[in-house]
Amino acid sequence: MARRDISGAVDFAYLEGFAAGDSGVVDEVLALFREQAAMWTPMLDPTHAGWRDAVHTVKGAARGVGAFSLGDVCERCEAGQDSLEGVKTALDAALMDVAAYAHEQMLKSLKG
Numbered sequence: 001m002a003r004r005d006i007s008g009a010v011d012f013a014y015l016e017g018f019a020a021g022d023s024g025v026v027d028e029v030l031a032l033f034r035e036q037a038a039m040w041t042p043m044l045d046p047t048h049a050g051w052r053d054a055v056h057t058v059k060g061a062a063r064g065v066g067a068f069s070l071g072d073v074c075e076r077c078e079a080g081q082d083s084l085e086g087v088k089t090a091l092d093a094a095l096m097d098v099a100a101y102a103h104e105q106m107l108k109s110l111k112g
Contacts, residue, residue, distance in 0.1 A: 005100035009093035011066035012101055018066075023105065030098050033065050037095055044084050044091070052078065055087055067094040 006012070012026075019025040036057075043054035059074030070090040076082035 001096075001100035001103040003100065003104045005103075006097050007093055008097070009067055009069055009090070010097040010101070011068060012097075014066035027102070027105065029065060030102060033061055034095065034098060036061055037091060041088070041091070044088050046084055051084060055084070058087065058091060062091075062094060065094075065098075067097075070094045 015026055015029065016023075019029065040054045040058050042048070043050050044058075045051060048054070055074050055077050059071045059078070062068070062070035062074065067090075070087075070093070073082050073086050073090040077084060077087050
């Protein structure tokens with residue numbers, strides 16, 4: 001995966017600007033987002049008592065990293081206008097973009 005695989009689910013220019021261009025901060029924030037997503041995903045189930053809290057948490061984290069579409073889907077889900085499946089689909093898209101971005105950054109570091 002590399003930049004060509006990025007779908008637009010995450011606005012990396014926003015994140016880079018927010019981090020003042022510090023790639024270390026960007027990498028750390030994205031790593032935390034991936035780790036947290038692994039914790040939230042099992043809660044994105046209507047039978048889980050904490051699914052609303054998970055959706056709300058994902059919404060804030062998504063907007064913090066520039067995954068605005070995911071944040072919007074979460075907001076609609078909280079309002080009963082979208083499904084948990086929609087949240088999971090948008091989260092998967094954001095995670096795929098994060099993986100592609102991280103891969104691109106790794107390739108850049110190898111090139112020196």
